Amino acid sequence: MIKVLIADKMSPRAAEIFQARGIEADVKTGMSPDELLACIGEYDGLAVRSSTKATDEVLAAASALKVIGRAGIGVDNIDVAAASARGIVVMNTPFGNAITTAEHSIAMLLSTARQIPQANCSTHEGKWEKSRFMGVELMGKTLGLIGCGNIGTAVAERGLALKMKVIAYDPFLSPERAGDLGLEKVELDELFQRADFVSLHTPLTDATRNIIDAGAMAKMKKGVRIINCARGGL
Structure with missing residues (x-):
């Protein structure tokens, strides 16, 4: 047997x-x-x-x-x-948790935009600092996706539904596919420079390890939010 x-x-x-x-x-x-x-x-x-x-x-x-x-x-x-x-x-099972991870990424994106963890801690301390945690609106902001496979695509769809501008870096993403998804394909440095939110959706390989390092962050906007629901080594 x-x-x-x-x-x-x-x-x-x-x-x-x-x-x-x-x-x-x-x-x-x-x-x-x-x-x-x-x-x-x-x-x-x-x-x-x-x-x-x-x-x-x-x-x-x-x-x-x-x-x-x-x-x-x-x-x-x-x-x-x-x-x-x-x-x-x-x-592997590439579609097994794609929607779950995409939804979790959007939850983290909203959480960082509205500073929900910080506001929660403040409230539990008995404070009411409403003006301190105003956060930012997502509409019109640029969401930069590093990796646009099954999960990245699902995140892109949800970002577009929130009226965000979505750009993506993925060597395997064709311009035609990017157009079909309603997003813009860009190079990595351009993504770092333009994105208000950066979301990681790539496997951990020798090529992607530490893709977000001090040099990458130096190219980003002040106040950029980074969401990593992929691998810690990125």
Whole structure:
């Protein structure tokens, strides 16, 4: 029988789906790297979220492994090159949480625009500093998206619905697609210079790591708001 290891916390439905298809699913979450190394050799499949690290060392011990399924979008916790070299297929779920993340990004954008966390703390301290937390309107402001894939596109649609001007930097975004979405494709430096709000929607790779650094922030407008619902390493 095919065996799959579910190594991170997931809905009980995950194991049920495997079992309904005649696949044995073992749920072992919170394992240390050594514990994972000790047991991975007996599994044909590995299902993870973001906690479990499928490193080169782990993959070398995974003698029977044929596939890794990532319940989410980013695969920076998986050594994809090492997996490919061993014939292990790596799959993710690019649409699984796209809307959830896009809505969360808009929630963070609104929160920063209206200084909701600061106003909340002030109110809990017994103060009523209404004029201190006026914030800014979103209408007419420029939203700069770094990355315009599934999530970035969903954020763009919501930004446009709020009457914002949306610009995007994404090497894989064609001018035709940008036009269809109703946004403007720009280079990264131009985005830094023009955006009132910057929202990150790109995977963490060697090319994108620390894409927002001191040099990038020096090019931005004073008072720019930065929203990162992607990866901390950006």
